[in-house]
Amino acid sequence: MSDAALKTPKLDELEKGKWPSFVTEIKMAAKKSPMARDLLGQLEKSYRDKLGYWKHGGIVGVMGYGGGVIGRYSALPEEFPNVSHFHTMRINQPAGWFYTTDSLRKICDIWEKRGSGLTNMHGSTGDIILLGTRTDQLEPIFSELQKIDFDIGGSGSDVRTPSCCCGMARCEWACYDTMAACYDFTMAYQDELHRPAFPYKFKFKFSGCPNDCVASIARADMSIIGTWRDNIQIDKAAVTEYAKSGMDIKADVVDNCPAKCMEWDGKELNIENSYCRRCMHCINVMSKALRPGKDRGATILLGSKAPIIEGAMLSSVLIPFYKMEPPYQELKDIIERIWDIWCEEGKNRERVGEFIQRVGMGNFLDAIELEPVAEMVAHPRENPYVFYEEYYEEGDEEEEKES
């Protein structure tokens, strides 16, 4: 496509308005990058025709790794030759998405030289997305990334790039060190992350408290969400301050408590902690007066995912309370056992949440050697269809029942 001809009347409409414009970004990149320029052209056509013009992805990658690159080819390579290849590289972000400008500039430099100059900061799994390059650039890019210590993230049926909230770095509510844990697990599972060997993808997400700022309960096969076991810490003086400053503690706090376990008599705030559900609401609202307890850890949940195919799932409780202390060995042992049974008996493209539903939670727990606890269920069964595994035979001594 010749430079002179590039008209994008449709896309130009998207440079209007106050929200930052991705079209402007592409145009900025297009000044230097023919790839970005052809992307603009193809996208304008998509906008005209109401249709995407990408071919079904092909398998491309870098030596030694089985994932991390999403192959992409234009369906209109003749019209837009510079996006005939337009592969995406997923780069494992640093925990919590903290950067020095130095590190970011280095990434930009590589991408200026070898890619479209376009990125997503970040992909919805959490990776740095380097958007659009050619197959022949993949190895050189990887080799330059190595020099600046950035590694490639996950894709395909492997561990996906874990992510975490900023936690202790910038938040008063972190019940465990999310960034440390995220980094530790990422490092521990490098092989699983880079070499797909599972029935399907497996995602980790780490949130420091039940506010769940990385949405881990909705989109991680394993959701690790901070919580506490003891009593909410109350600073009575600060409560009084809030009341004085005009907060309607009854309406704003007490009446919103899902456990109905708070009392406010106009003077003192009392929490019946044995009923508290650790929902965070009161703490969120009275950040100066209330804090999570001191005996902190995390609830480990399993199984969330998007709808394809059994319908969307939220993660469900696997370990009600786990002390998140390095090296997190007990948890890692359980993870190994989960992967073992899932790899052995899971069907192709069956997420772990679907797998559990198919084989039954009870059987799954047996297989991973975990005792059932009431915290795992919203409520016990409503149907009477219990599989008892043994029965007495005539002539059995009562004691001999176990079989």
Place this chain on the structure above:
Amino acid sequence: MSDAALKTPKLDELEKGKWPSFVTEIKMAAKKSPMARDLLGQLEKSYRDKLGYWKHGGIVGVMGYGGGVIGRYSALPEEFPNVSHFHTMRINQPAGWFYTTDSLRKICDIWEKRGSGLTNMHGSTGDIILLGTRTDQLEPIFSELQKIDFDIGGSGSDVRTPSCCCGMARCEWACYDTMAACYDFTMAYQDELHRPAFPYKFKFKFSGCPNDCVASIARADMSIIGTWRDNIQIDKAAVTEYAKSGMDIKADVVDNCPAKCMEWDGKELNIENSYCRRCMHCINVMSKALRPGKDRGATILLGSKAPIIEGAMLSSVLIPFYKMEPPYQELKDIIERIWDIWCEEGKNRERVGEFIQRVGMGNFLDAIELEPVAEMVAHPRENPYVFYEEYYEEGDEEEEKES
């Protein structure tokens, strides 16, 4: 079994204690009835052996009817010859279970002559249960019942004996005339009640208000539950009375409102009726001050049943509000359409609730020609798997889409 030998040490234990004893009842009957006596003997053996001694039911009945009698034979006819036949007859109770002593005595007389002298007042569907007679007595009993105007109830794959709460006869909350409706529907469906022609049973239960005193939402294929559309009637003076008499209106009433639509400022009770869920709680607690609105009718729900096989179900809303006025023609028309499609496409032993789940509510509504309304669902779908029935083809004029 010889009279002298009848020892029931196990059952005798059940004559102790303050609750009325069924053993005492059987013994009372046994004085005159050899059947009751052998029942006692067989039951004692069951208690000893922890096992029932009844054979799988056989089909018995009266001429012209396809149901209403549950055939029953002892598995130990030699030991207990008088219960070798022990059939149960289901007699359609009068609506609301009101009787004159005269009518009851007449039933007793028949049953003294021709049955075991034992009954259930009532069976859990609502029938008068005449417990235990011989095949050769069935016709004579029916013929004597005819004389006293009692008819046989349902069993098998037919309409089952409808039942209702006492409603307007003895309750201030009845939003429609349950007894009139129960009688009307019972009469309207005599043929369906007496001649099984459905895939499975179909039960009606009529409750006058959402308290649902006949548990219709849990155990009727069609549950007809009274409700109102306008505002709760408030007698402000009576509210004040309750407050004066010491009722904690905030705690007892307002805080228990599931819609959170009440306000009590210590003086006046206000209800935001457009959010009221018609749950009855406030009315239940302040019977003198609050009454259901004046624009009354019923919510019609469909599909409840016990667990076999798809799991238990509660009925779900079919018609949010129906004016329950004789002859209830619109409702009966819908019922006909429901039966038509269920008889045509229902599987053997598939209750209507299971049928709807199998074919999908939307398709079911299409078939019975009812518009979908939001009241039918607890919430709209969470999964994106919508079956659209038509689509545009290239070259279609946009307007022509409907196919």
Place this chain on the structure above:
Amino acid sequence: MAEVTQEKRTDYGPPHYEQFLPPIVKENYGKWKYHEMLKPGVMVHVSDSGAKLYTVRSASGRLLSIEKIRMYCDLADKYCDGYIRFTSRHNVEFLLTKKENIDPLIKDLKAMGHPVGGIGNAISALVHTQGWIHCHSAATDASGIVKCVMDDLIEYFEETKLPGKLRIALACCLNMCGAVHCSDIAILGIHRRPPRTDHANLKKVCEIPNVSASCPTAAIRPATVDGFQSVEVIEEQCMFCANCYTVCPAMPLNDPLNDGVSIWVGGKVSNSRHEPMFSKLAIPYLPNNPPRWPEVTSAVRSLVELWAKNAKKYERMGEWIERIGWPRFFKMAGIEFQKEHIDDFKHAGLTFKRSTHLTF
């Protein structure tokens, strides 16, 4: 002639209820204004007209001899002008117009051995089923357990000292004729041994394809056993629903060594406050221990008392548990949570705990 016509009468339906209504009811039909409980088992309904109707509710064992029915009739003749009614939970109600008749009636009822109560915040009679009295399917007896449980809980029938209503129901097998699935406490007879097929007779009494099709877990398949055309059951796949037995007598599940009782809690039917709820599994198995089923009665009493002690006013069993959470309930009830409690049927995934709302 008339006689003959009479014989052929069908489909005439039940007698019209109106002839059975006491005059005061007829006069005030649809005009009741409010009611009050006067004392346990006794309430008064007041009409817009000012008329007052007194109700005395008395327990029956549901299984009644005609002798007992006649005794009731005598009482109704004496105090209620010959009218009487039964309730949806099998109690007997005497409707009085004269307040002064209340106490004599109660005295007579008690003399007959029939307690008065069940109104208001009380435990009413148990809805229940046939058990060993009449049904082929029963995994336990019905009337016997009901008797033992209510003997034990009689104080809660005769007094109104509970936070709210508590409904107990019993069904002697998974068919759940007692519709126990929405009860505050449900007692459910269960089998725990797969059907023992009568291979020699199966082909004679049942259609093999129907039998196979009847099994929801597809545990049954056609097979030739000992030379008979019959079916075989994959025992690990059997969850003892007895649907095969309902369809085919040659597949009995009744078994003294393995049958027993399970206990379910937290169901409700009324729409008052919380929407209706199903009962949930609390105790997977208690043995059949006739004649007094001590394990069952004591389990039920503990549950009643735990709720009575901890629930807020008006809070039904299920509402209370929902507020405090199931883990806490299991702890407080001292019931061990087991694999059996976790649903593994069709919608099991929806019962998993999909939040961090936990108590510790």
Place this chain on the structure above:
Amino acid sequence: MAEVTQEKRTDYGPPHYEQFLPPIVKENYGKWKYHEMLKPGVMVHVSDSGAKLYTVRSASGRLLSIEKIRMYCDLADKYCDGYIRFTSRHNVEFLLTKKENIDPLIKDLKAMGHPVGGIGNAISALVHTQGWIHCHSAATDASGIVKCVMDDLIEYFEETKLPGKLRIALACCLNMCGAVHCSDIAILGIHRRPPRTDHANLKKVCEIPNVSASCPTAAIRPATVDGFQSVEVIEEQCMFCANCYTVCPAMPLNDPLNDGVSIWVGGKVSNSRHEPMFSKLAIPYLPNNPPRWPEVTSAVRSLVELWAKNAKKYERMGEWIERIGWPRFFKMAGIEFQKEHIDDFKHAGLTFKRSTHLTF
């Protein structure tokens, strides 16, 4: 030599986060005591030690050119000692130790065209996906709709006048990479025409048994079409999930005439107050109308405003709807309830209204 070893390095993982933390963060790591919002888009975190960390949050379009990243870096060098972070919703956060830097920074950001806001009771940036920019599956574009919706709702990003947080997300197909299934408002690209099989090529690029097996409704079966070994789709059984296309390129669903957007409401992720909830279908279909998608932006704005006007403080969209009931929501939103709203997938029965809790 070193060069060569370097080349073979694998599995070294991401750089350790510690090197990217500003000193104040390192010093007060795990010691933050409370925070306060100072003004829209600006908050301060106070540590046990008294240290104060100011955060300025700014919107990016997520799709960033390296030029823009470098501009961000310039700002971070100027005001934040060379540190910068991104959030889980793709905003940029500048962490300041000097309060006096806040306003100049905001000025610079605005000059660059990047609004500041999204903290507190605001609408934050949309989590979203690739759309026509990069994905083969897209039923709609992603960045374009996001831009239009946020242009329209910018006031709710820049101010905090809402009852609570409101999270909007977009995914361009049912794979839902934007994990929109738990958003207050979700915008979801949908197909509505069954796959158009490329019979001539299918056998070459896909395994027929895999293709058949991929269909959750069993709508696909092997067939010979025009002499090619291929598959046929029973169109009435197709619900446009595109799982077949994910498995096999020869079964594309993309279609300009029928693709479009659906709108979902009432999901949430946090455990605050109510447990996490899925989003539910509000508007089954809106057309793809690039470049500005007016139908979508106006539908989203109506929903936001309806909620903003009617919800109680702290009440998320789903909490509000749960309180008032779905029928009322549909009425208030002026959305016609249709067959499409009623679930008919696996657990559909559990979404039916099984109580009489209704408003009129």
